[in-house]
Amino acid sequence: MMYRLLFTWVLRRLDAETVHHRTVRALALLARLPLLKRLLHRVLAPHDPILRVSAFGVHFPGPLGLAAGFDKDAACAEGIAALGFSHVEVGTITAHAQPGNPRPRLFRLVPERAVVNRMGFNNAGATAAARRLRRTRGVPVVVGVNIGKTKVVPESEAAADYVASARKLAPLADYLVVNVSSPNTPGLRDLQAVSLLRPLLTAVKEVADGTPRRTPLLVKIAPDLADEDVDAVAALALELGLDGIIATNTTIKHSGETGGLSGRPLKARSLEVLRRLRAKVGDRIVLVSVGGVENVDDVWERLLAGATLVQGYTGWIYGGPLWAARIHRQLARRARRHRVSTITDIIGRTA
Structure with a gap:
């Protein structure tokens, strides 16, 4: 209630x-205050x-994490974890520093609970x-690293650009994500075509496989892919032996300001893509569901539909700092009411 009034x-x-x-x-300041950080982590x-x-050999204290896009520079993952998220996906990070697009570039759609x-x-x-x-991390937190293409790099050199990021970041990540689905870098979504995606993922996977602990590799896809393209990416992920697919990024199918839409309007399509992926890959690779996650009902539904992990971001904006801890x-x-011994028992139950 207090956060609702503040917002x-x-x-x-x-x-x-x-x-x-x-x-x-x-949150970066919180991460530098060890006593407060540990106290909040213990409580939340x-x-x-x-x-x-457990997913791709990594142990998570819970299924709900923070999606990429908030902690763009890996500045405050410990502070975020102290507020109740089981994992934090930092980025999107590019090989070269870049300022991004001109401001204003971030807009709230409050009635739609969207951004x-x-x-x-x-x-x-x-x-x-x-x-x-x-x-050194002062509190335990699983950190995924999401990498993307530097804007000025041409499509023909995209694989080399991703590899440059992977070489620096894969050894430091609990898992690595190739982002080819943001609508805000010209031409990026074209890389989701299997003919372009195969060599890119193959090159990054070679780097990820070569780290001392072998870093798990996932790919993040857009909700705007046609169903047959979702199927093609699923088949490619199995062919290459990827560890997972994150579905979905933001959508460009909306009216209003140019950019990617996240939040409640994305809920139905994100769930639809998740179900389609589960039907294609089963439990052979990990599925991470993101898009329109607002409450415990959404998380529960995504787990039942086949997601091993769930992520949110816009829901946190509208739900307040204790959103993840509460969920x-x-x-x-709810798991105890359903008499399951562990939350993993319900994964894919309705798939």
Whole structure:
């Protein structure tokens, strides 16, 4: 209730990107305060054994994590984890630093509980992110690293650009994500075509496989792919032995400001793509569902439909700082009501 009043009377009246940057700075400060960070982590992070999930050889304390797009420079993952997320996907990070698109580039659609962004992969580059990722973590947190194409790099050199990022970041990541689905880098979504995606993923996978612990590799796809293209990516993921698919990124199928739409309007299509992927790949690779996740009902539904992990971002904006902690607590209670010994028992039950 307090956050709802704060959002209604203060935050929604401020520029969305300004609020975003101030929040990142506050969480980065929290990450540098060991006692407070550990106290919050003890109180808010998921610790209930019933919530534990294993995916691609990595152990997660719960299924709900923060999607890429918030912590673009790996600046505050520990602060985010202290608020109740089981994992944090940082990025999207590009091989070279870039400023992104001109402002304004982040817009709230409050009645729809949605956000439109055309950020354009603004980040300080892979070298700066690697420096932050090398820091010792004061609280346990699974950190995925999401990499994308530098805007000025032509499509013909895209694979080499992704490989440059992977070489710096894969050894420091708990898992690595190839993002070919943002609508805000010209030509990026063209890389989802299997003819272009196969050599790109093959090259990045060689780097990921060669790290000391073998870094799991996933690909993130758009909700706007035609069904037959979703099927083709699923088949390619199996062919190459990828560890997972993240579905979905933002959609360009909306009216209003140019950019990718996230939040409630994406819910139906994201769930539809998840179900289609599960039908194609079964439990042979991990599926991570993101898009329109707002509450415990959404997380539960995604797990039943075949997702091993679920991610949110826009739901956190509207739900407040304790959003993830609240959903994990509700999820544990619901699992006990259904008399399951672990949350993994329900994964794919309705697939």
